[in-house]
Amino acid sequence: MIPEIFFRHLEKLLGTSRVITDAIKLESVSKDETHGLASFLPDVLVQPTSANEVSQIMKLCAMHTVNLTPRGAGTGKSGGCVPVQGGLVLDFCKMNRILKIDIENLIAIVEPGVILADLQEAAEQAGLFYPPDPASAKWCTIGGNIAENASGPSSVKYGSTRDYVLGLQVVLPTGEVIQIGKNTHKGVTGYDLSALLCGSEGTLALVTQATLKLLPRPRAIQTAMLAFASEHQAAKAVTAILQGGFLPKSLEYMDQASLEALRASGSANFFPATSQAAIILEVDADNTENAFASITQAISLTQNHGVLQTILAQDEKQRRQIWDARRQLSEAVKRLRKYKISEDIVVPRSKIPDMVQALKELSKKHGLKTCAFGHAGDGNLHAQILFDELSEKPTVDLLLKELFQLTIEMGGTLTGEHGIGIAKQNYLPLEQSEEVIALQRRIKKAFDPLGILNPGKFLPPEK
Ligand SMILES: Cc1cc2nc3c(=O)[nH]c(=O)nc-3n(C[C@H](O)[C@H](O)[C@H](O)COP(=O)(O)OP(=O)(O)OC[C@H]3O[C@@H](n4cnc5c(N)ncnc54)[C@H](O)[C@@H]3O)c2cc1C
Numbered sequence: 256m257i258p259e260i261f262f263r264h265l266e267k268l269l270g271t272s273r274v275i276t277d278a279i280k281l282e283s284v285s286k287d288e289t290h291g292l293a294s295f296l297p298d299v300l301v302q303p304t305s306a307n308e309v310s311q312i313m314k315l316c317a318m319h320t321v322n323l324t325p326r327g328a329g330t331g332k333s334g335g336c337v338p339v340q341g342g343l344v345l346d347f348c349k350m351n352r353i354l355k356i357d358i359e360n361l362i363a364i365v366e367p368g369v370i371l372a373d374l375q376e377a378a379e380q381a382g383l384f385y386p387p388d389p390a391s392a393k394w395c396t397i398g399g400n401i402a403e404n405a406s407g408p409s410s411v412k413y414g415s416t417r418d419y420v421l422g423l424q425v426v427l428p429t430g431e432v433i434q435i436g437k438n439t440h441k442g443v444t445g446y447d448l449s450a451l452l453c454g455s456e457g458t459l460a461l462v463t464q465a466t467l468k469l470l471p472r473p474r475a476i477q478t479a480m481l482a483f484a485s486e487h488q489a490a491k492a493v494t495a496i497l498q499g500g501f502l503p504k505s506l507e508y509m510d511q512a513s514l515e516a517l518r519a520s521g522s523a524n525f526f527p528a529t530s531q532a533a534i535i536l537e538v539d540a541d542n543t544e545n546a547f548a549s550i551t552q553a554i555s556l557t558q559n560h561g562v563l564q565t566i567l568a569q570d571e572k573q574r575r576q577i578w579d580a581r582r583q584l585s586e587a588v589k590r591l592r593k594y595k596i597s598e599d600i601v602v603p604r605s606k607i608p609d610m611v612q613a614l615k616e617l618s619k620k621h622g623l624k625t626c627a628f629g630h631a632g633d634g635n636l637h638a639q640i641l642f643d644e645l646s647e648k649p650t651v652d653l654l655l656k657e658l659f660q661l662t663i664e665m666g667g668t669l670t671g672e673h674g675i676g677i678a679k680q681n682y683l684p685l686e687q688s689e690e691v692i693a694l695q696r697r698i699k700k701a702f703d704p705l706g707i708l709n710p711g712k713f714l715p716p717e718k
Pocket of ligand 1 (some may be wrong): 287288324325326327328329332334335336345367388389390391394395396397398399401402403404405406407408421456457458460461462463529585652672673709
């Protein structure tokens with residue numbers, strides 16, 4: 256129970272109208288985009304407008320031991336922003352200003368509630384490039400991207416959000432506002448606390464401002480879609496491209512069930528009817544000649560792997576069509592069955608063909624439909640488990656556990672982008688030793704001695 260005095264202090268700080276306890280508004284922040292996750296109502300919702308307000312709110316929570324859960328746009332896929340233990344949800348939607356695009360120093364300074372697509376556009380208008388490109392770019396926020404270390408198709412070449420975070424202004428769970436990291440592209444002073452915060456799922460500190468690295472915008476881009484006679488051949492083609500010494504901007508894989516989903520939704524006109532899998536290949540370069548030479552060479556490396564058709568996008572419109580099909584995939588797959596569990600395992604790139612095969616075998620063994628697509632160039636596969644009846648859930652859980660075990664045996668990791676959150680908390684010990692988990696508990700305690708910042712996330716409950 257939150258003491259009444261806490262609400263009075265909060266009202267004094269923000270004004271009564273900004274302390275939101277309306278049931279419908281609380282309901283709207285009780286979940287994220289994780290499939291099949293229950294919703295959890297907070298007691299109160301606030302939308303601060305400055306780091307100073309965030310600090311004052313955090314101090315109040317510390318004074319009254321009230322849980323605080325940070326929230327960006329709520330597009331997360333592991334329950335990270337869900338207030339599982341109630342308390343206060345702090346929504347960053349009103350701290351959404353791009354403070355600076357510094358062309359001379361190739362940096363951007365932004366508030367955490369900035370929508371990723373807005374930053375990408377602002378950088379582009381300045382002739383620059385902010386590479387992290389999760390498919391949720393039109394909705395997700397920079398704060399959420401930092402907390403989840405988000406990435407997308409271009410991470411094969413350009414890495415993930417962590418690679419672009421230079422410095423952060425953060426509010427600690429005790430309320431102090433501090434600056435960590437640096438404003439320069441290079442620097443090695445002290446522990447890399449900014450890097451630690453990337454992917455920390457909002458459990459260590461609240462990001463109130465970020466200094467991000469920008470790159471010069473590549474001048475030319477070439478995109479191709481290749482259809483294959485079998486999934487195995489497509490997966491082998493992925494490894495052939497990477498082994499050939501190419502680092503494409505993007506290298507995406509789609510299996511047979513993915514193509515089935517796209518066909519059912521009318522978005523697979525490019526593929527011959529006999530194709531069982533496809534890859535999207537994209538390269539960028541300083542000029543069109545280099546980009547064309549590079550993609551032609553990469554395509555040539557796939558030709559012994561059962562390619563049925565290669566479409567090289569002739570213009571921006573065709574390129575968009577290819578990527579639109581890829582972006583629609585998640586929704587299209589959802590329509591194949593009533594329920595969908597979406598995982599984002601990563602295996603070493605060379606193991607992609609083995610993982611594609613292993614998922615097929617798990618599907619057969621458990622009598623469940625599965626589907627795999629994703630950033631194969633990174634070894635990051637979005638494995639989907641599809642089912643119609645809730646009574647099938649125990650079998651789904653069994654399949655998931657075996658999938659995670661196989662992932663670890665292949666030298667992989669449980670999550671490439673979406674984080675552990677509450678969705679995969681129970682599986683963490685499959686990957687991390689007791690000692691590593693204990694060390695992370697100590698780090699959490701050093702930042703958050705009262706355990707009030709986003710409690711109940713990622714670390715399994717203590718026995
Ligand atoms: C259709 C769709 C496609 C997606 N595709 C991708 C993809 O390609 N790649 C990818 O990586 N992800 C993807 N995602 C997942 C999701 O968009 C990302 O995890 C994103 O980074 C979440 O941002 P958000 O603003 O919605 O954060 P939220 O979901 O609101 O929160 C995510 C985490 O960030 C914390 N947080 C938020 N703001 C702050 C802050 N200022 N300080 C501290 N902690 C904070 C929250 O507490 C929570 O733990 C996709 C999601 C959807 C729905």
